Amino acid sequence: xxxxxxxxxxxxxxxxxxxxxxxxxxxxxxxxxxxxxxxxxxxxxxxxxxxxxxxxxxxxxxxxxxxxxxxxxxxxxxxxxxxxxxxxxxxxxxxxxxxxxxxxxxxxxxxxxxx
Amino acid sequence: xxxxxxxxxxxxxxxxxxxxxxxxxxxxxxxxxxxxxxxxxxxxxxxxxxxxxxxxxxxxxxxxxxxxxxxxxxxxxxxxxxxxxxxxxxxxxxxxxxxxxxxxxxxxxxxxx
Numbered sequence: 381x382x383x384x385x386x387x388x389x390x391x392x393x394x395x396x397x398x399x400x401x402x403x404x405x406x407x408x409x410x411x412x413x414x415x416x417x418x419x420x421x422x423x424x425x426x427x428x429x430x431x432x433x434x435x436x437x438x439x440x441x442x443x444x445x446x447x448x449x450x451x452x453x454x455x456x457x458x459x460x461x462x463x464x465x466x467x468x469x470x471x472x473x474x475x476x477x478x479x480x481x482x483x484x485x486x487x488x489x490x491x492x493x494x495x
Numbered sequence: 496x497x498x499x500x501x502x503x504x505x506x507x508x509x510x511x512x513x514x515x516x517x518x519x520x521x522x523x524x525x526x527x528x529x530x531x532x533x534x535x536x537x538x539x540x541x542x543x544x545x546x547x548x549x550x551x552x553x554x555x556x557x558x559x560x561x562x563x564x565x566x567x568x569x570x571x572x573x574x575x576x577x578x579x580x581x582x583x584x585x586x587x588x589x590x591x592x593x594x595x596x597x598x599x600x601x602x603x604x605x606x607x608x
Contacts, residue, residue: 384538411594420504420600421600422499422501422585422598422601423539423585423596423598424598425595425596430594470538470539472539474594476594482527482529482544482546482589483541483544484596485541486531486539486540487538488536488537488538489538
């Protein structure tokens with residue numbers, strides 16, 4: 381079974397702090413994703429990475445950056461946390477579309493509260 | 496732009512009753528369709544998917560969904576729900592040859608005894 385793990389289930393940070401959210405997958409997937417989930421809005425893509433050191437902006441990248449130094453690890457960084465970044469953050473991984481999979485595997489999520 | 500619409504934000508239903516969760520999408524190209532389920536305090540799990548072939552797809556726990564190209568729909572159904580089906584359900588669309596999934600806003604299924 382694919383396993384996607386996230387470093388924290390719950391996190392409380394203060395406004396202006398730098399925040400790191402870590403995600404690790406154990407299935408050698410090329411693609412990794414960061415989403416945020418808010419009530420009534422579903423999942424919105426923040427950033428996507430299709431290979432080590434490669435990244436693309438998703439639909440809502442403002443206020444976030446990412447890092448992928450190793451294939452299995454994808455980090456989301458909030459350079460200066462703000463209260464409007466309070467949300468559930470979900471990491472996912474997948475094979476590339478050319479392998480006809482399309483399915484994304486999700487981690488358990490990190491509920492971040494910024495006070 | 497492609498989009499996914501789940502009109503019902505919450506669907507309350509009694510145990511053992513049938514249920515349908517609606518999903519419509521807008522796209523002019525070939526799509527792949529998914530239903531994900533999120534149980535309380537957990538991440539998303541794939542429930543079922545349509546890639547090609549038979550338009551009716553089934554999951555191992557009794558859910559089914561039918562791809563209707565003319566109506567651009569992929570509604571999820573179950574003939575008899577259990578308390579344990581209480582969860583949030585997300586419909587998602589992937590465009591042909593794309594890495595990206597576009598999610599609907601989710602439908603919360605609340606099964607009452």
